[in-house]
Amino acid sequence: MARPREFDRDAVLDRAMELFWARGFDATSMSDLVDHVGIGRQSLYDTFGDKHALYLAALDRYRLERGSTPWHLLDDQPLRPGLRALFTAVIDWLLADPDGKICMLVTAAAERCPRDAEVAARFCANATDVERRFVDRLTRARDAGELGRHHDVTALARYLASSLYGLQLTAKAQRDRASLASIVDVTLSILG
Amino acid sequence: MARPREFDRDAVLDRAMELFWARGFDATSMSDLVDHVGIGRQSLYDTFGDKHALYLAALDRYRLERGSTPWHLLDDQPLRPGLRALFTAVIDWLLADPDGKICMLVTAAAERCPRDAEVAARFCANATDVERRFVDRLTRARDAGELGRHHDVTALARYLASSLYGLQLTAKAQRDRASLASIVDVTLSILG
């Protein structure tokens, strides 16, 4: 053993994530990051590797920590109110951010997919996760008789995931609750 | 009068647009652009101003030329087949691009909104255009008895526009026709 590091790795990663999330990969410089995260340049390189590796680490941390969609809203109540609560929570989350940020994985995908295979893999993995959440919940609902047997659960799950993307892009232009809520109204009306 | 320019302004703008569209604003350097568009650096600056002005000009040209959604598909036939044809054409267009590019306005918005007010204005203007197209078509359909009176035309139009965004983001990860088509199936099933 030797001299222990003076900073907390995850805290530094959180700070780096904030900057990458707000500005994207290209618009964020290593000097910006050094200033923002509060540790020395060399420590940053020693700990995370180069800029791209740091970006991927930040993206992974986002998925783990901040991108925590409130799935309990979906799971803790009947299907329709659950979906309504989830989509409303997403609207709240979008409108609460003063900088107009949207999900970091979406901005990362828009900026770097499919050119950047490692970002693409993370975006895909996240999409698969989200889809699986919806499939699980919809399957349960169908088994419980909350949802007609004629529905294609996989297609519905993909549709809901895609709708979440659309809602976020829309929020980039339309930052009023009524517009976004009306989109969600139509989106969920599919379930009758 | 004096020496006339040797290049065609719009042709140069098209070439610049190609690069900005494929890589985004930050990842495209003026040197890249000079190499790609085939005119001298100074000519580029003289003609379009700085990099950001060139980007906005390219974005405007995209809206005018390339972003030409095939609205005739929507207008030249009954509502439901028209919507189906339009969304299918979008899927075709997305899958046809070997680079996985999506609408330049979407990537521009994801990269720069709301930080860049001028990009935001263009993204909003486009959203308004698209929405108006849908509102017009849906209103005509309602007047023609193709669509029930109970439908909120404005909400439906916003929903369709948002769906187009979602479809594009989804295509960043899911590049197979069946998945995208199944999303469109669910999306349009709203109209009965």
Added chain:
DNA sequence: GCAATTATTGACTGATCATTCAAGAAAGAC
């Protein structure tokens, strides 16, 4: 022809980019 105007060219600016080097500081092992 000549003057005036504009286009093109390529070298150039200082700033900023990601990354590394080298020296010093702090801790554990003995």
Added chain:
DNA sequence: GTCTTTCTTGAATGATCAGTCAATAATTGC
């Protein structure tokens, strides 16, 4: 204490960035 290892710090690296300058070339008006 000393040795070894790792961390930290700040200056440096060469590359690339957006944008400019100055000289040359080409055209119109006379």
